[in-house]
Amino acid sequence: MIFVTGGAYVGKTEYxxxxxxxxKKTVNGLHKIIRDAMANGLSPYDEAEKILADNPDIVICAEVGSGIVPLDAFEREWRETVGRISCMFAEKADAVIRVVCGIGVKLK
Amino acid sequence: MLILVTGASGSGKSGFAENAALQFGQHVTYIAAMKPDGADAQKRIDRHRAMRQGKGFHTVERYTDIKSLDVRTPAILECLPNLLANEMFSPEGCGAENAENEIAEGIRTLAEKCGNLVVVTDEVGSDGVTYDAATEKYKKILGSLNRRIARAADEVYEVVCGVPMKIKQEGRSCTY
Structure with missing residues (x-):
């Protein structure tokens, strides 16, 4: 699996x-899947495991944790969870790519 | 030669970009796009002025319409996010609908005239926050412009804690 991350509008999907x-079997928008799961009272970690069990070729997830820690508890937990689950995917991935200005920078 | 320099705010990208531009010769034009609106902007402008004092730049203040700028020396454009905000939101600007193409075309034209151009941009989309519609549109256009300029650039750098990471060299992505 290839894990692709990067900020909003950097061109991850296009890359x-x-x-x-x-x-390719692609899961695009892991950060949104996590958010939806949390909003619906589901465990985002269970959702993440389901995605992994399905063996995707590529997983795309936005980087969301480089700002001020949000006051709102849900927003705070979402950010944190996206970070934790991203670490999980990156660890299991064969390659990790962070996209900057449309350019893929290989982290792993 | 077109060089794009990106990075978070306070990452040291301007200092790096200035030095990169100075490698192109003694007469380098500094195109300043930040409008002195308010004390905060003035403080930033003063900081940048002090930083480049003695480096020998010829400063041109230009807030919109860089396409019609006639600069025939190597130059540095500081910075794209300000230029885009001016084009989108200020009365003299070309407006949100035209800003992306206008700026992309402006940079292409300017790079041709200058011969060597360094463009400084910013990373604004990594905070996980969804803003109001106008700001989201701004973020989206900035992201799109960053990609267009990176595609056209010979070299692209992301500066992190003052350390320049070269991510494109000789017209090719050099990291993957």
Missing amino acids: VKNNFGAD
């Missing part, structure tokens, strides 16, 4: 399409 083709 994946251009470099790995459109035919």
